Amino acid sequence: MSAPPLSDRITDEIIHTTLEDNRRVCIRSIRPTDGLRMRKGIEQLSAQSRYLRFFSPQPMPPNSVIERLIDADGHRHLAWGAIDLDNPAHPAVGAVHAVRDDTLDDSAEFSVAVVDAYHGLGLARMLIAILLVNCRLENIASLDVQVLSENRAAKRLISSLEARRGKVEYSVTDYVLDTDVALEKLRTEVNTPGLDEVFASLAKYL
Numbered sequence: 001m002s003a004p005p006l007s008d009r010i011t012d013e014i015i016h017t018t019l020e021d022n023r024r025v026c027i028r029s030i031r032p033t034d035g036l037r038m039r040k041g042i043e044q045l046s047a048q049s050r051y052l053r054f055f056s057p058q059p060m061p062p063n064s065v066i067e068r069l070i071d072a073d074g075h076r077h078l079a080w081g082a083i084d085l086d087n088p089a090h091p092a093v094g095a096v097h098a099v100r101d102d103t104l105d106d107s108a109e110f111s112v113a114v115v116d117a118y119h120g121l122g123l124a125r126m127l128i129a130i131l132l133v134n135c136r137l138e139n140i141a142s143l144d145v146q147v148l149s150e151n152r153a154a155k156r157l158i159s160s161l162e163a164r165r166g167k168v169e170y171s172v173t174d175y176v177l178d179t180d181v182a183l184e185k186l187r188t189e190v191n192t193p194g195l196d197e198v199f200a201s202l203a204k205y206l
Contacts, residue, residue, distance in 0.1 A: 010134055010205055011074040016085075017197040019121040023086050027130055027198070030072045030079035030095065037081075038069055041092035044115045052151045053113040055172075069095070075103045078134045080127055084118075093118045096127040098135055098143055108135070110143035110177060124157060125186060126198050132183040133202050143177040161185050 011029040018024055030038070042050065042060060054061055072079035082094040093115045100108035110131075114123050135143070145163060147154045149171045158175050161182035166174035187206075189195060199206065 009074060010137060010202065013201065015130065015198055015201040017126060017194045019118065019123060019194055021121055023084060025082045025084055025093065025123065027080055027082045027126060029074065030070055030081045032070055034070045034081065035066055037092045039066055041095065041115060044091065045113065046116045049113065049116055052148055052154070053111065055148065069097065075138060076100055078131060078138065080130050082123055082127060094123045094127055096131045098131055098140060100140065106139055106141045108140050108143055110145045122192060122194050126195055129186045129195060129198050130202065132179050133205050135179045136183065137205060141179055143179060145175040145177055147173050147175065149173060
């Protein structure tokens with residue numbers, strides 16, 4: 001399976017949309033220069049949200065983890081972040097990742113996080129929608145998701161995208177998300193203006 005042609009890559013896109021409370025955000029691919037913005041975004045997560053995202057009670061992931069999060073090449077590691085345009089500091093407020101071991105693998109490890117103050121505003125679904133389109137262009141057919149047992153919100157989210165539940169080991173449940181199925185679920189959602197704006201911006205890739 002070969003990599004898609006350059007003309008089909010979306011990592012240079014900057015997508016402007018609005019949250020359910022009408023705050024404006026832009027979503028773009030994460031860059032190697034985003035280390036400080038990534039760190040500040042993680043600092044804005046509550047202790048519980050950091051634990052659910054990183055499976056660790058540490059107040060901040062080590063530098064090596066931050067470096068991996070911004071080391072996105074658009075092929076092996078797909079990564080998109082959201083920035084609040086209505087805040088003068090333009091902080092990072094969410095990020096989504098798909099990481100595979102090799103650029104020719106058709107599956108990748110998935111993660112998403114949204115700053116607590118932006119929960120419930122549709123941002124996670126927007127980020128996932130963009131990632132899914134990117135995955136399809138990069139020939140990633142499925143996403144492997146690991147969720148802590150107490151993370152009910154994440155379970156509801158991925159279950160709404162028809163993720164298949166796998167093994168349970170200790171306090172972690174494995175899921176597999178079919179990228180085409182999940183993308184179609186998001187495309188058929190109604191009364192989601194922000195998500196509609198995302199898909200309109202990506203129409204040439206669909």
